[in-house]
Amino acid sequence: MAEEEETENEEAASGGGRGKKLLVVGAVVVLALVVGAAGTWWFLWAGGEEPAQATAGDEASAQSDKAEEPGELYKMDEFVVNLARSSRTRYLKTTLQLELDDQSLVKKVEKRQPQIRDALIILLSNQSVDGLEQMEGKYQLKRQVVARLNNLLGDDAVRNVYFTEFVIQ
Incomplete structure (x- = not known):
């Protein structure tokens, strides 16, 4: 009988364990x-602070849109220069457009045209054919043109330079 009671107690304990x-x-x-x-x-319903955050986000978005708007474009006359460091005479024929920070800089660029052309002729004629045949060389030249023109016209006057014609002969 003692064995039967132990078996019943174990079954009750295990059944209670399943319930737990x-x-x-x-x-x-x-x-x-x-x-x-x-x-x-x-x-969904308790985000009471979201409109204030959205407003701040909208302002930041509007400022970044304004910064991404294209600046005033100014077309430069064509450049034809001899390229440096080549075994035979090689030429670069290019036309540039300057992206200026604002409209007021157009008169400044027109007034300083001789200095700008001089600086660009020296910079362009110092380039090598090998460097300009590579895409990275063209991008590096764009950065150099922007830096040189910003030195002449003032910081951040020129945002970007676009090659509208680029021929090496």
Whole structure:
């Protein structure tokens, strides 16, 4: 009889263990549902601070759009220069357009045209054919032109330079 009582006690204990496991799993599922519902409510209806953040974001977006607007374009006359460091005479024929920071710089560029052309002729004629045949060489030349012109016209007067014609012969 003692053996039968022990077997009944073990069965009762193991049955109670299943009930506890089921209760714990149920509690975890209910907790997950409550947390999910609270999170959904928070993101959909309780975001009272979002309009202020959106307004600040809109202002930043408007400023970046303004910065991305193209500047005033100024077309330079054609340049034809001898290229340096080549075994035979090689020429570069190019036309540039300057992207200026604002309209007021057009008169300044027109007034300083001789200095600008001089600086660009010296810079262009110092380039090698090998360097200009590579894409990176052209990008490096663009950066050098912008830097040289900003030295002449003032910081950030020229935003970018565009080659509208670029022929090496």
